[in-house]
Structure formats: C-alpha cells, structure tokens
Amino acid sequence: MSEFKWQLIFLAFVFFYQNNTEVQSAPIQRIVNGFQAIPKQFPYQVLLNRQTDTEWEPFCGGAIISKRIILTAAHCIEDNLNEIKIYFGAVERSNIKEPGQQHLLVQRNNIVVHPEWERRQKINDIALIKLPADLQFDEYIQPANLPDPNQSYENQTGVVSGWGDTSDQDPPSEQLLYFDTPILSNEDCKPIVHKYHPNIFFPSSWICIEPSKSCTCGGDSGGPLVIWSEVANSTLVGLTSFAMAGECTVNSPDVFTRVSSFLPWIKKYK
Numbered sequence: 001m002s003e004f005k006w007q008l009i010f011l012a013f014v015f016f017y018q019n020n021t022e023v024q025s026a027p028i029q030r031i032v033n034g035f036q037a038i039p040k041q042f043p044y045q046v047l048l049n050r051q052t053d054t055e056w057e058p059f060c061g062g063a064i065i066s067k068r069i070i071l072t073a074a075h076c077i078e079d080n081l082n083e084i085k086i087y088f089g090a091v092e093r094s095n096i097k098e099p100g101q102q103h104l105l106v107q108r109n110n111i112v113v114h115p116e117w118e119r120r121q122k123i124n125d126i127a128l129i130k131l132p133a134d135l136q137f138d139e140y141i142q143p144a145n146l147p148d149p150n151q152s153y154e155n156q157t158g159v160v161s162g163w164g165d166t167s168d169q170d171p172p173s174e175q176l177l178y179f180d181t182p183i184l185s186n187e188d189c190k191p192i193v194h195k196y197h198p199n200i201f202f203p204s205s206w207i208c209i210e211p212s213k214s215c216t217c218g219g220d221s222g223g224p225l226v227i228w229s230e231v232a233n234s235t236l237v238g239l240t241s242f243a244m245a246g247e248c249t250v251n252s253p254d255v256f257t258r259v260s261s262f263l264p265w266i267k268k269y270k
C-alpha cells in the first residue's frame, strides 16, 4: 500500500477516535457534570415527589433496601410534608409510560425520621420510609444491599445518582444522572472539611467522596452512594446529605450519611 493510503487510513482513524471519545466522555451539565443513566442501571434508586398547589414536584432521592423499606435523608422530610409520591424503576421521570416505571403514594405517618437528627450540625441525617405494600422486584426495581459495619469503604469507587438540579440556576434533571467517584477515608476528609468550616464537629457517621468536577446538587439529597462488586452486587454505603461549599459547587467535598453507622436502627424496621 502506498504511503498516501496509509496516511488516509490513519487520519480516518484519528477522526473516528476523537469523535467517539468526545461523544462518550462529554458530560451533560446535570447532577453537575454527570452522565445519563440507562434503564435498569440503578434499580435501587427512587425519586420522592411532593405536592404543591398545582402539581407533584420532585424534591429528593432515596434507595430501596427491602420490599418494604426505602432510605432517604432526614433533611428531606420537612414538617409540613403530608404525603409523598415515590417513583420506582424510573430513568426519564416525566415519561409515565416508561417501561418499568411505577408510582406509590405514602403518607407522612409511614416515614420515620432518625430520633437524633440534628439539623444544624447535620448529624444523623437519615430517614426511613415504610411502604404500605410489598414491592414486586423485577429488572427495573431491586434493592441495594446494606453495608458491612466493619468496612470503611475508603479508596473504593462509588457511584452517586439522582435527578437533582444540574447547576444552581437549572431545574431538576428529567433524566436520572450519575457519576463515579473515589471514596475518601474520614481521616483524609476531616482536614478538607475543616478548610471550609474550621472546628466543625466531624462525626464518624459521615462518609465523603473525593472533590472532583462532578458533584451533587439540590434534589439529589437522600439519594444513594453505592459500591458495586461481583460478589456483593450493589452495596449502599451512603445517602447524599450536604455539600461543604454549598450545593452544586464542584471541586469541594460532598458529605454523605454513612449507612453502616445506622444498621441497628434500620434493622428495627427491616
């Protein structure tokens, strides 16, 4: 083959490769800098909706841990909340004809906020939703496993997902979004947190992800931080709680409720 032909093939390859990687790695400006989930990818993810005067609006996420129990963040459960509509098996939330998507209404008296939830210091930011009927698990709806209390999960790669805002200015995402992230040890997270809030009390029941170009934003709260492995499948290690530098700020740490700190409390209901 002539040298010219080789050059053409090479150029064609470079062109294809560049376009291809651009498509795959160009993040959509949602969650903040997340990727679009596909159906069945996060079967443990739920969306919580509340009623306004005119419509149901999404406000938080959550995770299925059994046929009857959903975990979310305590700060999602405001005092004036009467009823929530939970979406299961969803990706494109407004598409009610989406295959696998199901909705369930739950009354406030089925929601248990952790009795030691401390709003100002953001300690014990966990709540549990008792479903009025058993979930029927399928390919779209599956529970995540509870974490091992003896593991810190530091340095492992987790995945965060949600329909939250895609920036401070944007509305909640229509599509479920996610990003992968390394988990920090509490030892490494504490000094980072103290850069933003010197002397803030850092409880062992927090778990942080490494600051990066992706972060959680309003509406992602209560949603899952999960580690996937061949042996344990999906393990729910955290629930989105708060961001150190304010919501939607990239390159600053996001703090999650460490689920393994609450296993005895969860097991009272499970």
Ligand SMILES: *[C@@H]1O[C@H](CO)[C@@H](O)[C@H](O)[C@H]1NC(C)=O
Pocket: 148, 149, 150
């Ligand atoms: C955690 O460690 C304790 C004490 O070593 C042990 O008794 C327990 O079985 C462990 N739990 C799990 C889930 O491995």
Ligand SMILES: *[C@@H]1O[C@H](CO)[C@@H](O)[C@H](O)[C@H]1NC(C)=O
Pocket: 154, 155, 185
């Ligand atoms: C996690 O990574 C840090 C820094 O590289 C290291 O010091 C620590 O031992 C690691 N922890 C585990 C459990 O592997």
Ligand SMILES: *[C@@H]1O[C@H](CO)[C@@H](O)[C@H](O)[C@H]1NC(C)=O
Pocket: 145, 231, 232, 233
């Ligand atoms: C992981 O998923 C497989 C396939 O659904 C199932 O057979 C297995 O029991 C699960 N393992 C755990 C630890 O949940």
